[in-house]
Every structure is written in C-alpha cells, then in structure tokens.
Amino acid sequence: MADLHFSDAEPTASERRAVLAALSVDEASDGAVVVSHPRVVRAGMQRRKQMRHQLLPALHALQREAGWISPGGLNFVGRTLGVPPAEAYGVATFYEMFRTEAPAHELSVRHVCVDPICALAGAASLAEHLRSQGHAVHEGPCLGQCERAPAVFIQGRREPDRVPADGSGPDSLLVSVTASAPETPSLLRHMIGRDHGHSESMSMEAYRERGGGAALDAALSLGTDEVISQVTAAGLSGRGGAAFPTGIKWRAVADGEGPKHVVANIDESEPGTFKDRLLCELEPLAIIESIAVAGLTVGAEHGWIYIRGEYPLATQRLRYAIAQAHSAGWLGDDAAGSGQPFDIELRRGAGAYICGEETALFNSLEGFRGEPRNKPPFPTTHGLFGRPTVVNNPETLLNVNEILRIGPEAYRSVGTEGSPGTKLFCLSGHVGRPGLYEAPFGITLGELLGLAGGVQGTLAAVLLGGAAGSFVGPDAGELQLSLEDTRAAGTTLGSGPVMVFNDTADMSAVVERLAKFFRDESCGQCVPCRVGTVRQHELVTQIRRTGRSTEPQRELLGDIADAMGDASICGLGHTAASAVLSAMQLGLLGDTAS
C-alpha cells in the first residue's frame, strides 16, 4: 500500500492519550507508536487489517474524550492503525454515536428513544423536559429498554456511558413457564428471583454453585461430533431472527480449515427487543461459557462479542466475566484444559441497527463500514476476516448449554415438533406487566398476553417480530407462536418482540415511525433499499396526512415492497416493507379510497 496522505491537523494531547489507552499501545520516547496489543489476529491478512480492527475502539475513545471525531484525532488514529483518512471518516460517519462536527457544548449526550413503545410512553415530552433542563439530547431509535419505556441512554463525555434506569428503578420483570421443572429447558431458571444488584452473585464461585461450568465440561467430554449431533437432534434453530438450524452451521464451520472464529451477536437493535441485554446483565458468565462451548466445539481459536454501544451495564458485566473466565482457566492457550487455545475479545458497536446483520457485523468489527456483504459466500466459509465463522445470537448459545445439560430428548419435551424448546418473548406496550417471558414455542398469543397481565384497554394490534416483522389484529389470540405457525399465518416471530397497542395508540403514527426507522437505518449501499425506504416513508407520511390511501398510492407501495424484497442485498431491505404492508391490510393506516 502506498504511503498515506494526511492533512496537517494534529491531535490534542488528551486525544492522543485517550486513543493510546484504548488501543493498549505504547508511545516510544520519539513519538513512535509501539503496538503491544496481546492479540494478533492471525488469519492470513495484511498488517493493515490486523491493526484496522481496532478502529471502532479508537473512535469511541476520541468521541468520549473530545465529544467528536476531530480531524486531528482522526489523523492520529489513521496513522496509528494504517487507515486512510477518507476511509476512517467514512466509518465514523456511519454510526449514530459518532459526531464529525465539533459540538457546541461540553456535555454528555442523552439519547432518548423515539420508537413506538417509548413514543407511547411519552418520549417526546421527556426529550423536551431534558432539553429544558439544559441537557444535550439526541433522539434516536430503540435503546433495547422497551420494558421500562421511555428509555434514556447517556453517552458520556469524559465519563463512562450509563443508563439512568440501571440500578435506580425496579428490576425488570422475568417470567419463565418452564423454570420450575428441572428436566425442561429454561434459560431464565437461575436468573429469576436473584438479587442482581449484589455483585457476589456475579462471581465464578456463585455461578458454579448454580451449576455453571457443566456445559463446558460436557462439551469437552462429548467432543465435537457428539455435541453437534445433540444440537442437531434437539432441533435448535437460531434465535436472532432468521431461525437457521444451529447444528448445520456448527458442522460446516467444524469441517472448515482454521483459523476460525466464533461471534456472539449482541447487537440487539430490533425495535421491541431487549432479551439479550437482560441475559448479559443477569448471567454474563453463562454467555461466556456458551461462547467457549461453541469455540471449542467447532475448533475456533478466536471468540468475539459484538455488543451494541448502548448497553453499558451488560458490557461491564461481560468484561468482568471474561476476566473471571481467564482466572478460572476457561480461556487462554489451553482453554478449559482442552489443549486448544481459545480467547474472547469484546467489541462495542456505535449505533447502527444494520450491524446486527451478520456480514455487516464482520465489516464493522474489522474496522470497515457496516455494509452487508453479498451472500454467498456464507459466513461458515468466508466470515470474519474471511475465515470460517460461527455467528450466533446469545439466546441460541444459551440453548446449547441447556441441551448439553438435559439432553436432546428432554429438550424436545417442550415446544412443538417443528420448533422445539422455549422462546424468549419481549413484551412491551399496553400490557399489564411488560417484561421478559420464557415460554415453550407454540404458546398462543392470547396465552402469552394473559401471562403478561393481559392487554390494557382494548387491543388494536400487536407487532410481532419488531420493525422487521408484521402486525396482527385483535383476532389473532389463537395464533400459535411457533416458527411454522407464524410462517403459515404470514407473519414472523423474529427475535421475539411482542409490541402491544391498544385503541388509544395513534397507529398511523406508529407505522410512519417504523417507515422512518428503515429510512434512517438503511446502510445505503444498494439502490432498492436506499431509495425504496425513502419513497416508502414519503408515501406513508402522505397517507397519514390525508387519513386515507388511494389506489395509486397502494400500488406504488406494493411495487416498492416487491423490489425491496426481491432485489435488495440483505434482510433489512427484504423486510423493510412488511410491517407497512401488514398495517395497510389491517386498516391501521386509515381508510382505503379508490
């Protein structure tokens, strides 16, 4: 690569220090930067890429220190990591949490969620109130705290990020239908009823007393083939939204050539979803254990956690858990006595829904713009750094722990034939008790709403699967919540959000906000989604304004939907019209005129 050209802008001393601290690099007396980062990624890449995967941590450090990514700071990061400034700028401008213009204040920034559940709960007036108190406010998408709406996240300026509701409010509600029977799978079993503010319950010792570590022991004694065959026999499918069979994914990566990677996808940004946050906050060592199980089973050396930037408590607890796992010998050159090296590194996202898409996640983690890659090739052969990669949602990984604990047959004792096991549902909106509910697949929507204290008021609609999902009407109480039944009904469970709206909700405002969400979150790479989401939002806005839709408008919406669904690169574009179309069919967007 040719020498890079930088402008004359220099970093401030504090920007330099912040970046060097974040990169765990040292500065020699002559100002040269000496990299002493313990983890070198050995995947046959050029040096540029070896360093470049630290771009996001470096940008986070600059943003926190200076309140923006200044030209001098960007130059310093680019020089240090070997990233051309135009590309580093392209990365910085991709994320909600990074600014590239100097802020007019020295304040931490309060991110206020304006997505549907928080909007119902008064997000707009909360934002107004915070502004009137002199706070810097940024209104943005779902913050993954829908059970305690309206949600706020504070992005710290020279102070750690934090969520005001953490520790101050009551604990989030957890309910599990299966927790009382030991021979059934239950992810929440040991999380329910514990004092989570109590740091001792987060220790390795306490975790072991709850039965922690058994999955790792079982995985090592069973070996790769047996673990994968149990996961396959249990019929486990991915819980991140796409429901891909986990056994097939693991087999393919186990059969691939090293070096290999395992990635826990904790980007959780689907509006209405907050389960992964709670799992990580309440049992972080189980997440670490499950990643180690995956890594040692498929023969990966590198484990990664990619967690959304707005989850400071979960991040802190996962970091603590990684440190404990090191001390316990689970991670390192001889991980858990397996004879194999395995380690886990944590990376924070910076505010971009699209980075939950697995290939966008790889690009983001590698220090490139979070633009999805075309598939094929698939991650199982060409994943992170171009190597075979298992990427799983943490709920999926915890299910593997349960399969290893009770065996595939007991695992299948709950759920349906086509969807064995349990599912975590995130209940929010107009229900009696919003919170996290674990229930066997196949529970009806009516039963689930009943568990959650029933609908408040008169039900208008339920949004299943989040922004990427679809609305069902008040008559859907009998709908069985399994993969096969929702598919047959033309809807989806997605990652498990269940957003409930009664007849006081302005449904056309909800739909317009969902359309805006896709317009804002499209990465912009491909034409059908980049322009289609804008045209869709414009049409929905217009229909809402007039209170009714005309035939040409409906035809245009259908044409846009078909093109986005058929010709987009990734799942964001493929699903960007589904909530809008279902709302139209249910009459949530006003009358239809000819």
Added chain:
Amino acid sequence: MTRSGENPRPAAETALVTLSIDGREVTVPEGETILAACTAADVETPTICWAPNLTPVNVCRVCVVELEGSRTLVPACSRPAEAGMQISTDSERVRHSRRMVLEFLGSANDLSQASEIADWSRTYGADPARYEGSADGGGDLPLRPEPERVDEPVRIQDDLYIRAYDRCVLCYKCVEACGDDAQHTFAIAVAGRGFDARIRTEYDAELPDSACVYCGNCVAVCPTGALQFRTEFDLRAVGEWRPDDQAVTRTVCSYCGVGCNLELHVQDERIVKVTSPADHSVTSGHLCIKGRFGWQYVHAPAFEPPTTSVTEH
C-alpha cells in the same frame, strides 16, 4: 454499454460449467459470473456498478436475474455461474426489479448525462414521475411531499475535473478505482449512511488538500458524469460538447517506459479527453496524472500539474 466480452480466455485445463439462460444451455469457464454466461448466450444485461476492470461490488442491483430455487433475485454481475443453474433474465419479477431500480435512480438523481442508464430506463419503462407530488393525493387533498432528491452543489476545485454529486448514483466505481482496484490512493470513500451516503474526502476537504494525485481514474469509470473532466464540463457549459464530432486516436504515452496505451479524443483539433482501453494489458484502463492530463502541454506552453495537492508516493 458494459459487456463482459473482455474476460480473459480460459486456460485449456479450466473446468467448464453448463447452465441454462432463458432455457438455452450455455457453457462458461468455472469461476465466471452469471453475467458472463448471459453475454455468452447473447442476452444483454443492464449494469451500472459493474465494470470489466473493477471488482464487482453488486450494489446497484439493476443486473438481477431470477435463479430457480433462490428466494430472492440474484445479481448476475457477481454471482458465480454454477453447473445446472436455471436462470431467467426476462421474467416479470426481473423486469419489475430492474424497472424499479432505474425508476428509483431517476427519482433521486440528475441522470441527464447518464446516457446508458437513460437507455435502460426506456427499455424497462421506468417512470420516475410516479413519485412526484399532487395528482394521486386526489382533489382537495394536500400535495404529497416532494420526493427527496440528491441535492449537491457542483464542486469545482481545480482545472482538471469537477464533481457534481447530484448525478452520483453511488455505484462505488470511483472509490474502487481510487483504492484497491487501481490507484491505491484511497482519497475518497463513501461517508454517511442511507440516502445521505455520499462520496467524500475526509471532512469533505477540497480535492487539492486531499490525498488525490489527479490520476483521473475515478473520472474514467464514472457512469453518470458526476465526475467529469474540466474540458468536457466547460465545453458542455457553452453547448460545444459534441462527442459525435470527436476523433479517437490511439497512441502510447511518452512520459515513461511503461507503455500505457492512450486514446486521445480530439474535437476541433483540440484534445478534449484522454482515456485508456479497459482491456489494455498494461493499464486496464487506468492511467497516471501525466498520461491523463499531461497532453495539456500540446496546447499550452507550460504544463503544470496542481503541485499544491500532489503528494509523493
């Protein structure tokens, strides 16, 4: 029109794959794309972001085709051809998505200088006016909000080329030419997200202050006139740009011993543009500042590259 006919000839031992394009069997070397198979079957495929001398980025999606067994359409330009594939290139689904891509671009960009895209838009019946306000709002109803367009001033920052990003369809070709695929200068990249994504230098720095070395390779690959040589821009401004009156002469660049082929485009006895053939073995269509702009000495006594911006590499 972009075509894949220039693809390198297969070595004798290369395996071949046979697939069906619109019911016709074609055989191409393994590793070739569906696009190459379409070309081999004499089926024309619209492309915007693909070029024979660049790595496919498959972002414009105008080349999509229907692949039997695939839930969605697939991009012909990048998807490798596999034995037994059943491809339809003219189904209702394919025509719909192609039309919509062209219509979307027409509704967002100034395509007045993108003659190929305009041709394809006619072929597929794209009607960007469908997105404009009024009529279907109906009678006394308020107008539909104006569809958002890519709104950008023309950037004229030197004598060599201009950038008019309201014409930019974000095909990534210039980024590729400036980066890994040719120049390795990385002066420009995509910045921003979604509809606000734009081609930018860092902080939108003026070109002479950026890493740009004025090789003009980005200009040569731009399909829309968003990047345009200053000569062409100035002639168009006075209505004097007449491609039909231009003669193209091939020569070899005399600045160094590499042997780059140049194509001199001459109008009214003046050189108005220099290109290099995309299939030329030395250049693959890419040149340096001397070959691309050094002809100015033919007309002016002293050729001075914009030294303020040229960095040593």
